[in-house]
Amino acid sequence: MSIATPASSDLLRRTFLEFFAQRGHEIVPSAPLVPQNDPTLMFVNAGMVQFKDVFTGKDRRPYQRAASSQKCIRISGKHNDLENVGVTARHQTFFEMLGNFSFGDYFKEDAIAFAWELLTKVYDISPSRLVVTVYNGEGGFPADDEAAAIWRKVTGFGDDRILRLGLADNFWTMGDVGPCGPCSEIHFFHGNEPDVARFGEEPRIDGTGWTEIWNNVFMQYERVEKDGPLVPLPAPSIDTGMGLERLASVLQGVTSNYDTDLLRGLVDKAAELSGKPYTGGSADDDVSMRVIADHARTAAFLIAEGVMPEKQRREYVLRRVMRRAIRHGHRLGIDRPFLHEVTLEVVRRMGETYPELRDRRELIARVTEDEEVRFRSTLKRGMKILDERFDEMRSSGERTLPAAAAADLYTTYGFPLDLTQVICAESNFGVDVQGAEAIIKGAGEADGPIDPTAAVDPAHREARAKLAQPVVFTGYEHEEGDSEIVAIVRVDVQGEGDRARKVRALVERAEAGATVEIVVRETPFYAESGGQVGDAGEVTADGARVEVKDTQKPLTGLVVHEGVVSEGALAVGQRVHLAVDHAARSATRRNHSATHVLHWALRKVLGEHAQQKGSRVGPDVLRFDFTHNRPLTREEISRIEDLVNEKVLTNAKVTTEILPMDEARRRGAMAIFEEKYGDTVRMLTMTPEVVELCGGTHACALGDIGLFKITSEGGVAAGVRRILASTGLNALAYARGVEAELARARQVAKAQGGDLAEKIGKIVAHERELEKKVAELERRILEGAGPAQGGGGGIDAMLDGARDIGGIKVLARRVPDGTNPGALRDLAEKLRDKLGDRSAVLLGAAVGDKAQLAVMLSKAATERLKAGELIKPIARIVGGSGGGRPDMAQAGGTDVAQLDAAIAALYTEVERALAP
Numbered sequence: 001m002s003i004a005t006p007a008s009s010d011l012l013r014r015t016f017l018e019f020f021a022q023r024g025h026e027i028v029p030s031a032p033l034v035p036q037n038d039p040t041l042m043f044v045n046a047g048m049v050q051f052k053d054v055f056t057g058k059d060r061r062p063y064q065r066a067a068s069s070q071k072c073i074r075i076s077g078k079h080n081d082l083e084n085v086g087v088t089a090r091h092q093t094f095f096e097m098l099g100n101f102s103f104g105d106y107f108k109e110d111a112i113a114f115a116w117e118l119l120t121k122v123y124d125i126s127p128s129r130l131v132v133t134v135y136n137g138e139g140g141f142p143a144d145d146e147a148a149a150i151w152r153k154v155t156g157f158g159d160d161r162i163l164r165l166g167l168a169d170n171f172w173t174m175g176d177v178g179p180c181g182p183c184s185e186i187h188f189f190h191g192n193e194p195d196v197a198r199f200g201e202e203p204r205i206d207g208t209g210w211t212e213i214w215n216n217v218f219m220q221y222e223r224v225e226k227d228g229p230l231v232p233l234p235a236p237s238i239d240t241g242m243g244l245e246r247l248a249s250v251l252q253g254v255t256s257n258y259d260t261d262l263l264r265g266l267v268d269k270a271a272e273l274s275g276k277p278y279t280g281g282s283a284d285d286d287v288s289m290r291v292i293a294d295h296a297r298t299a300a301f302l303i304a305e306g307v308m309p310e311k312q313r314r315e316y317v318l319r320r321v322m323r324r325a326i327r328h329g330h331r332l333g334i335d336r337p338f339l340h341e342v343t344l345e346v347v348r349r350m351g352e353t354y355p356e357l358r359d360r361r362e363l364i365a366r367v368t369e370d371e372e373v374r375f376r377s378t379l380k381r382g383m384k385i386l387d388e389r390f391d392e393m394r395s396s397g398e399r400t401l402p403a404a405a406a407a408d409l410y411t412t413y414g415f416p417l418d419l420t421q422v423i424c425a426e427s428n429f430g431v432d433v434q435g436a437e438a439i440i441k442g443a444g445e446a447d448g449p450i451d452p453t454a455a456v457d458p459a460h461r462e463a464r465a466k467l468a469q470p471v472v473f474t475g476y477e478h479e480e481g482d483s484e485i486v487a488i489v490r491v492d493v494q495g496e497g498d499r500a501r502k503v504r505a506l507v508e509r510a511e512a513g514a515t516v517e518i519v520v521r522e523t524p525f526y527a528e529s530g531g532q533v534g535d536a537g538e539v540t541a542d543g544a545r546v547e548v549k550d551t552q553k554p555l556t557g558l559v560v561h562e563g564v565v566s567e568g569a570l571a572v573g574q575r576v577h578l579a580v581d582h583a584a585r586s587a588t589r590r591n592h593s594a595t596h597v598l599h600w601a602l603r604k605v606l607g608e609h610a611q612q613k614g615s616r617v618g619p620d621v622l623r624f625d626f627t628h629n630r631p632l633t634r635e636e637i638s639r640i641e642d643l644v645n646e647k648v649l650t651n652a653k654v655t656t657e658i659l660p661m662d663e664a665r666r667r668g669a670m671a672i673f674e675e676k677y678g679d680t681v682r683m684l685t686m687t688p689e690v691v692e693l694c695g696g697t698h699a700c701a702l703g704d705i706g707l708f709k710i711t712s713e714g715g716v717a718a719g720v721r722r723i724l725a726s727t728g729l730n731a732l733a734y735a736r737g738v739e740a741e742l743a744r745a746r747q748v749a750k751a752q753g754g755d756l757a758e759k760i761g762k763i764v765a766h767e768r769e770l771e772k773k774v775a776e777l778e779r780r781i782l783e784g785a786g787p788a789q790g791g792g793g794g795i796d797a798m799l800d801g802a803r804d805i806g807g808i809k810v811l812a813r814r815v816p817d818g819t820n821p822g823a824l825r826d827l828a829e830k831l832r833d834k835l836g837d838r839s840a841v842l843l844g845a846a847v848g849d850k851a852q853l854a855v856m857l858s859k860a861a862t863e864r865l866k867a868g869e870l871i872k873p874i875a876r877i878v879g880g881s882g883g884g885r886p887d888m889a890q891a892g893g894t895d896v897a898q899l900d901a902a903i904a905a906l907y908t909e910v911e912r913a914l915a916p
Contacts, residue, residue, distance in 0.1 A: 006252040009262045010353065012123075013069050013244060016098045019118050020067035025100055028068045029661065030354075032305055034314065040177055042314060043073040047099030048179070048217070048239040054103050055179040056222050057234035058464055059556050064105040069244065070097045071354070073298060075317055082321075082418070086290035087282075088202055089249075089256040090211055092263075093321060094298040096244040104235030108184075111216050111238045112150045115186060119214065123251055127155060129189045131196060131210075135171055135182035136164035144170075147184045147218070160196060172217040172239075176226040179219050179233060186214040188246075190255045213250060214242045256280065258290045262349075266293035269345045274332035288328035295325035296342035297350075303343075303364045304356045306613055308627070309371045310717050319371070320416040326372050327419055330379060337376065340369040355665055362609040363627055370629050370719050382415050383423070390427050399428075403435025410440055459504035460554045463487040463519050470557030472522035475535070475697060476656070479580040483520035485572050489560065491515045509571045517560035518546060518570070524580050525561055527553035532592055532696040533618035534562075537580040544568030544576075585697065586704075587619035590727040593654060593686065593699040594644065594708050595624050598725065599670075600690045601643035602626055605636055613720050617696075622725045629719050637710055644708040651703030652687045659683050669693050707731040775823055795827075799834055803907060806914040808861050809839040812906040814899065817846040821854065821890065828856040840865060842874070842906040844899050851878040851899045853891040855906075862886040870909050877902040 031050035047070035053059035084091035137143030191208030221230035248260035309319035351358035528534035534551030706728035751759035867889035875891035882891020
């Protein structure tokens with residue numbers, strides 16, 4: 001069997017999966033790009049990531065062989081291809097990895113035979129254009145002579161075609177921690193005459209060279225801690241990877257991944273938008289078009305998974321990628337928002353294979369366009385600042401943009417540092433990146449990559465190892481049950497305050513007063529996930545009781561019941577009774593079911609783009625984040641409430657079905673961003689319009705929700721809004737609270753029988769009138785005050801003491817305490833006008849426990865002085881700060897005792913400012 005070339009990428013993907021399915025492999029769907037239950041990775045960067053715990057023996061699957069086509073992003077940490085994107089023929093931030101896996105089943109011989117058969121027999125690649133590499137034995141591990149011998153047997157190659165390379169090339173690690181082992185790669189030569197002497201030469205964007213197309217990793221070790229020793233895995237396993245884009249370039253007869261059917265259409269879209277031709281070479285315009293094509297794919301897939309462009313962690317990576325693409329569009333001369341059009345092309349081309357793109361098409365377009373509109377509004381300003389800075393640097397001979405300038409471009413204008421580097425490099429300048437990163441981090445901006453050492457607590461791994469199978473959850477049907485204690489984790493707190501940390505250790509027995517995490521074989525307690533909080537309740541046995549405050553899932557297959565032993569003692573192996581707090585669970589069910597109906601109502605009122613970004617539901621909280629770019633109107637909120645409550649009043653039954661993912665999607669089920677889905681899913685139906693996937697606990701019927709009431713709505717991030725709401729008894733308590741507040745307002749306003757709003761309006765109007773009268777009285781009193789506080793003599797007498805400094809009349813005075821800032825400004829302005837067209841006046845007063853200062857300068861005086869600059873050092877004397885325009889500035893401070901000293905300092909500051 002072989003396929004005809006050139007073959008479409010869809011056919012290549014399908015052929016790969018069918019080949020391994022015929023050889024006993026389970027075809028497993030791609031995992032999400034955002035790793036689930038893995039704090040060591042920013043994004044999934046290889047096909048093996050979803051199987052990491054299977055390799056280490058911490059997770060078990062019903063199969064020993066698997067194959068997949070995995071979405072991957074390499075943009076952070078050990079595997080970071082960002083700077084090479086668009087420059088080389090084969091680097092992307094987003095790509096698909098085809099892989100076959102063995103979990104303690106077959107090993108090197110079968111893995112090598114499978115790879116060779118698929119490449120040379122099915123894909124029909126000529127062996128003359130291939131070479132293989134094996135590990136040469138660096139780093140204290142033996143050379144992989146076994147793999148070399150297998151390759152000689154399978155291929156007939158001699159040592160000239162079986163090359164031996166070191167740790168950097170032929171020892172694979174997922175990251176700083178995790179499974180690893182020696183590997184053996186297969187390389188393909190682009191060009192007419194394969195030349196082994198040129199091995200290692202990267203293929204040029206328009207020429208020949210060698211490309212790695214398949215990597216066979218022989219998983220034999222695990223690194224548990226960063227820089228720690230390697231320990232053998234429970235069973236030798238196989239992890240392979242072959243980039244679909246690279247395979248397509250080989251079988252479609254092109255030398256660049258960007259000329260394959262996976263990417264060329266996106267490159268052409270960028271060319272069309274720019275009005276420039278794509279030549280496929282290394283010119284700057286061609287690089288920009290390739291960058292746009294790649295970054296559009298990354299943006300579309302991340303947004304489809306609920307990652308939005310922001311300043312923290314994954315969100316910042318997305319923003320950086322999007323803004324790099326926008327910048328390249330800008331340099332191509334595209335003078336309008338365009339990136340959303342390229343992401344829509346991604347959806348059109350890849351939505352059939354990855355339905356989440358199609359499902360969130362409108363969201364992808366809206367978020368992309370909104371981000372570009374925001375960035376373009378500051379791009380020109382930032383570029384202007386850089387151009388001005390470049391002129392200064394050329395004059396002074398500087399060649400490196402200072403750290404403070406680069407950091408300011410990020411914090412003020414949203415310029416990612418690598419974007420600033422690109423712009424600077426185009427003008428032959430460098431950037432103090434290390435210094436800028438330190439400043440940004442110190443300001444709390446752009447949190448760095450996911451901590452590679454943030455691994456699962458060893459005590460939890462030990463507890464999981466004691467389970468023959470994952471903990472069974474019985475809570476969909478029951479709120480009580482009996483089970484056996486498999487493990488007890490004692491939790492102690494060491495240190496205080498910010499230095500406090502939890503220290504866990506497995507124990508055989510726990511006495512009263514101990515804080516523990518109880519592990520049993522099966523439980524009705526729901527462990528926090530999908531936005532739903534963990535259950536509370538109690539675990540009891542003969543004479544013993546644990547008050548469970550929370551339930552968590554720290555590791556796949558492990559559920560821990562967190563609480564305190566309030567009575568007696570518990571021991572491993574003991575039978576216990578588990579009872580969930582019924583009232584809390586019922587309130588949580590109501591809130592959780594309401595979020596799904598709310599999700600439907602939001603899309604109905606606002607549009608399909610209004611999709612869930614996150615949620616948190618518990619007994620007392622219903623928080624729902626969704627994508628939308630403006631505040632909701634009162635009318636929209638009312639309409640959403642009406643739609644939800646109309647559904648509640650139907651009292652429709654909430655039904656649950658366990659289905660294969662593909663079947664659930666065919667039946668219209670909507671996937672939620674924060675859920676982790678497997679091959680089979682729980683599909684909830686709450687009327688034909690409300691059909692979603694969810695693993696949480698829910699009401700039996702919509703009528704159980706009771707009243708639904710939105711209590712607040714506001715923004716939490718760019719393009720993301722948050723609704724807080726109440727249901728059932730919580731909604732009743734909210735309504736009663738509002739009623740009580742209205743009753744108190746009526747009593748205070750004395751509007752028992754009348755219109756409260758009308759009465760409050762009259763009170764406010766009367767208050768404003770009184771404020772005007774008070775201000776006028778203060779002004780008259782001040783104008784009649786003498787040189788000393790509260791003295792007589794009028795406004796003219798206050799001019800005594802004015803000094804001539806450098807041709808400017810300068811006056812500083814303290815006025816009666818309690819003078820409000822408005823009156824202070826008015827009087828300073830009158831005194832300035834009295835002094836003439838070259839004058840400066842500062843007035844100060846104590847208002848309560850605060851010092852207030854106001855500076856006024858005449859227009860002519862601003863040619864030599866600036867009010868905003870004068871007031872800053874003066875404000876520091878009273879322990880405050882201030883600023884303003886060149887002709888007027890205000891300040892405040894908390895050190896009233898230093899007010900007179902601050903006022904007198906005006907003369908010194910004017911002298912300093914006018915000094916030659």
